Structures are given as structure tokens and as C-alpha cells.
Amino acid sequence: MTSPWPLLITLAYVAIAMFIGLRARGGRRMNSLEEWGVAGRSMRPVTLYLLIAAGSVSAYTFMGAPGWAYSKGVPVFYVAVYLAYLALVAWYVGPKVWQFGERFGHVTQASAIADRYQSPLLGALASLVMSIGSIAYAVLQTIGSAYILNVMSGGAIPVWLGVPLVLACIAVYLFVSGQRAIGRTNAFQGVLMLVVAWAVGLWALHSATGGLDVGALFTRLQAEYGEFLTLPGAGGDMSFSFWTTSVIVSMFSFMPPVWTQWMSASSARTIRRSATWLPTYYVVILPMVVVGFIGIFALPDLARADTVVLEYAMQHLPVVLVGLLGAGTLAASMSSSEPFIHSVALSWSRDVLQPLFGLSDAFTGKLARWMILPLMALVIAPLAIAEPGSLVMILLVGLGFATQVMPAFIGMFLWPRASKLGVMAGIVAGFMVTVAFTTLWKHPLGIHAGFWGLMLNLPVFVTVSLVTAPTQAEVVERFFRIAAPHGLTRLGGSERGGHALEAVALGREDTI
Numbered sequence: 168m169t170s171p172w173p174l175l176i177t178l179a180y181v182a183i184a185m186f187i188g189l190r191a192r193g194g195r196r197m198n199s200l201e202e203w204g205v206a207g208r209s210m211r212p213v214t215l216y217l218l219i220a221a222g223s224v225s226a227y228t229f230m231g232a233p234g235w236a237y238s239k240g241v242p243v244f245y246v247a248v249y250l251a252y253l254a255l256v257a258w259y260v261g262p263k264v265w266q267f268g269e270r271f272g273h274v275t276q277a278s279a280i281a282d283r284y285q286s287p288l289l290g291a292l293a294s295l296v297m298s299i300g301s302i303a304y305a306v307l308q309t310i311g312s313a314y315i316l317n318v319m320s321g322g323a324i325p326v327w328l329g330v331p332l333v334l335a336c337i338a339v340y341l342f343v344s345g346q347r348a349i350g351r352t353n354a355f356q357g358v359l360m361l362v363v364a365w366a367v368g369l370w371a372l373h374s375a376t377g378g379l380d381v382g383a384l385f386t387r388l389q390a391e392y393g394e395f396l397t398l399p400g401a402g403g404d405m406s407f408s409f410w411t412t413s414v415i416v417s418m419f420s421f422m423p424p425v426w427t428q429w430m431s432a433s434s435a436r437t438i439r440r441s442a443t444w445l446p447t448y449y450v451v452i453l454p455m456v457v458v459g460f461i462g463i464f465a466l467p468d469l470a471r472a473d474t475v476v477l478e479y480a481m482q483h484l485p486v487v488l489v490g491l492l493g494a495g496t497l498a499a500s501m502s503s504s505e506p507f508i509h510s511v512a513l514s515w516s517r518d519v520l521q522p523l524f525g526l527s528d529a530f531t532g533k534l535a536r537w538m539i540l541p542l543m544a545l546v547i548a549p550l551a552i553a554e555p556g557s558l559v560m561i562l563l564v565g566l567g568f569a570t571q572v573m574p575a576f577i578g579m580f581l582w583p584r585a586s587k588l589g590v591m592a593g594i595v596a597g598f599m600v601t602v603a604f605t606t607l608w609k610h611p612l613g614i615h616a617g618f619w620g621l622m623l624n625l626p627v628f629v630t631v632s633l634v635t636a637p638t639q640a641e642v643v644e645r646f647f648r649i650a651a652p653h654g655l656t657r658l659g660g661s662e663r664g665g666h667a668l669e670a671v672a673l674g675r676e677d678t679i
Contacts, residue, residue: 173481174319176490177497180359181336184501187355188340188348195347199532203345204274204513205431208265210350215432216441218350218506220448221357222424223253225304225503226311228364228452229496234472236459240395242405243456249417250449257425258442260580262435264426266649275510276426277518280575283646284587284638287522292591293572294518296598297423301507302546303565304422308504309333309551311473312497318477319493330551333497334543337505342536346431349505356498361451363495367480367488368454374483375461384460392463409610412618419621420569421576423514424506508547512538564605567617571597574628580650582632583643589632597624 197203210218225231227246235243264279273279276297281290313329324332340348369379376383389396399405432438455476462475465483469475477496480489516535520526526534574593578585597620604616611619637643 169321170486172486173490173493174316174321176487177315177319177493180494180497184352184355184498185336185340188352189343191340191347191351192344193347197343197345197536198529200274200513200517200528200535201532203532203536204517205268205427206346206350208269208431209433210431210437211433212437212440212444214350214354215428215437216444216448217354217357218431219257219425219428219441220445221353221360221498221502222349222428222506223250223503224357224360224449224451224499226308226496226500228360228455229476229492229499230311230314230473231307232452233455233459233462233476234474236395236456237462237466237469237475238472239400239402239405240392240397240460242398242400242410243459245410245414245417246452247449248414250452251446252418253425254442254445254449256421257429257445258439260421261429261432261438261442263580263649264429265432265435265438267646268430270649271645273430274427275514275517276421276423277514279426279579280572280590281518281522283579283642284575284585284590285642286587286591287518289575289587289591291519291522292594293575294423294514296594297569297572298511298514300420300565300567300569301423301511302550303568305504305507305511305547306550307565308500308507309547310554312500312504313551314474315477315493315497315500318474318481319490326554327552330548333501333504334548337501337508338539338543341505341509341539345536346427346509349509350431352505353502356502357448359498360495360502361448363491363498364451364454367476367484367492367495368457370484370488371458371461371479372454375465381457384457388460388463395460395463406613408613409615412615416570416615416617416621417566419573420566421572422507422569423510427510427513428506508539508542512536512542515542564616567601567605567615567620568598570617571601571620571624573621574624577628578632579646583647584632584637585628586632586635586637588635589628589630592631593624593628596627597621600624 195202195207201207232243232246267273267279271279271282273282275294277290277294280293281287284290309330310326312333313326316324316329316332317326340352344351372379372381372384385396392401395401398407398410429438432441458476458479462469462479466475466478469478477492480492484492513535516531516538520534521528521531571594574585574590578590599620600623601616601620604611604619610616
């Protein structure tokens, strides 16, 4: 395809996104952690719904998922389980996180951990470990963005050039407007992705089969390529154990941007309303997976599986729809990279550098904005240009590391006896195992490295917690009055007081 329209439409989207992101500031001062970091805790239900949905439905939807459908088959549906769980966690845990942030002044996930265990060192450790998963996710999205520009330009924009171009665009409005830019641009990008995914998926299905009968496609697939419809998939590398443990690792990864998004809500009720709607958006992945399966027949010798939707569109779809696909895919990538870049810069400034150097809140607020620049230039861009692996595997490796912070959340929501030394010991042990089984002996016995890390992490966490001093009772009670008000009697509080506080919390939630 030699038409310039696909690239022009894609670039027009970038211009619109930048305009929306820059306007999101609305004349507000962005030098505070509260404003730049969590948008002044002001986001309403529809904006939050699209923010969370577009942020979790990423380049994976338009590139990674169809690529796995094309190269492996049904193993791609692990994401359906993961996304369903994400909506459930948002509904149950999100309101509690919002109350933590609103009452105790948290603006990051790691600041909540440091407060719960009264340990800035533990907060910094959690921040650094979780940033591995966040950076992996940002790298994944950046690679996806560069691929899009490369394909839409007919190869005129190489991947190494596309990476800094996309990051520069994001840096401009992210620096200026912070979390408000992410909310506004994700709302626009979320609508665009939903429309484009279904338009492209239905058009591709009609062009490939002469109708809209998905059953005919899978009947042919079963007859000619049955290995795509069962585990371990066509590649033979997605065993039942690896697929299952990948799902578990993904489910237990409380990624920092999601935590920040919850704290950006205007109220706890806003989070519940948004979480209730989330499954209605996640169907966006289905038409793209169908195009990946179509590619098995239409593009049998494709060099890179992740580009199956783009390549099919370039060969079979109208030029305008190809341009919209480029814009939609770029929207998916940018809407997901923004919150991860933002959360890492915010957490490194607030949870690592501020306690290390004794910085003031005012200086830290300014530092967080500037932190996105070296983060993009020195970490994300070089890794993205190096293209370390397939998009999905980059994500799974990152989630394996992020899962190792799980003990901190157990102690925050479920187990009052958890100690800071127990959490530290568990994180360090799990991290070391995950590193070893990711680099030296990859996924032994077909079990995800992150799951192996958890298998050592959790027993170490429990054992060390039981033999070391817990956090002060008043701090634990302060958290569990929100996390588990009915269980306050175990902490020495009265059942009546627990119920009263719960009623106050719910009443306040209803009036916001």
C-alpha cells in the first residue's frame, strides 16, 4: 500500500491527543504531588471507567493478542481471565485504596506500603521492584507504538526513530498536565479503540469469509489447524502449567498505575461504579483475536506475528480503515504507556528520592514532573529500541517481578500480624528466585518464574513475620478500620466501634 492516508490519519490522531493532553491542565498549578500525581482526587465515573479500561487494554489488544492467536492459538485467552479478575479487584479493593489515600495522604502505592509498615526503606524497595514490571509494560507499549509508525509509513519511519518520536509526544503533555492528561487522553483513546477494533474485526471477518459467521472460521480452523485450539498451542510452548501460572501471576500483580488511578477518583463510590462497567469494555479484545485467527490462513508466512492485524489490514481493508486502525493501535499503546511512565516517575520521586535525601513535598512535586525525562530517555527508549522479545512475553516477565510485592498487600488487607521484616524478606527471596528462573533456568518444569518466586516468597514472609515484631497496633488498627472494619476485635478494638466506623465510611462514601 502506497497511499499516504494511513500515516496522515495516524499522525492526526497524535496531534489530537497532544491537544487534549495539554488542555487537560485547565490552568491549574501542577507542581504538587496531589495535583500532578492523582489529579486532585477529582475524576468522575465515566472518565475513570475509560481511564482504567483504556490503560489496561493496550498494544496487547491490537498486536500482542492477535499475534498470539496467529502463532499459538487459544493460549491467548489467558488475558480474558486476567481482565475479569482486574474488574473484580477494582470493585472490592479500589474503594479501600481510595480511602487510604484520601485519609492518610498517599499518592503512590509504595507510600501506602511505607505507611502501613512504618518503613520508608520498605516503601523504596517495593517501589523499585514494582518499577521493573511497570517499565517492562511501558517498553512493551513503546515498541508497539514504534511498530505502528513503521508500518503506517511503509518503512519510512524505522522503529529506532519511532520510539523517541512517540515518547517525546507523551512527555510534552504528561509533563504539563500529569494525571489529568492521562485521564482526558485515555477517555478519547478508549472510545477510539472500541470503535476501531469492532469496525476492523467485522470488516476483516466479512472479507475473509464472505459473512459474519465466526463459527465457520473456527470450523475450518479445527479441521485444518486443530493444534491452535488446544493447549499447549501451535508453538507447543504453552503447557497447561505455564498457562495457568501465567494467569495467577497476572492476577496477583497489583500494578502501581492502577493504584494511582483508584486514588484519582472523586469518591469510593465512583470506583465501584466504574469497576461495574469495566467488563463491557474488555470485549474489545475479541474482534482483534478473530483477525489473528484469520491471519493463519491469509498470511501463512508472516515474519513477525505481532503485526498480523496491521499486515492484514494493509492488504485487504480500505485505506481509511487502515488509517483508523493505525490511530486506534497507537491509541492503545500510548494510553497504556502514559500511566506506567507517570507512576514510575511519581514513585521514584516520592518513595525513593524524597526519603533518601529528605526532600520537601514541594520540591518532590516538581521533581516528579522532571523525572519522566531521564526515565524515558535513559531507560525506556534504549530498551524499546533493543526490542528484547515478543510483546506478550515482555509483559509476562514484568508481571512476574511485580507479583513479588504481594506480601505487602496481604498485610495491608488481610493479615494484621504481617511485619516489615517479613515483607522485606519475602520480597527479596521471591525477587532472587524470579531473576534466577527468568535468566539462568527459564521457567523450570513449565511453571512461570514469578510463580516460583511466590512459592518461596510467601512462606518466608509468614515465617519471618511470626518471629519479628509487628507494626505498632495503632497503625495497624488505622488501616484495618478501612480494610476490614468487622475484624477490629482481633486488634483489640470493640465490635461496636468497628461497625460505627464502617457506617461512617459508607455514609461518607454515599455523600461524596
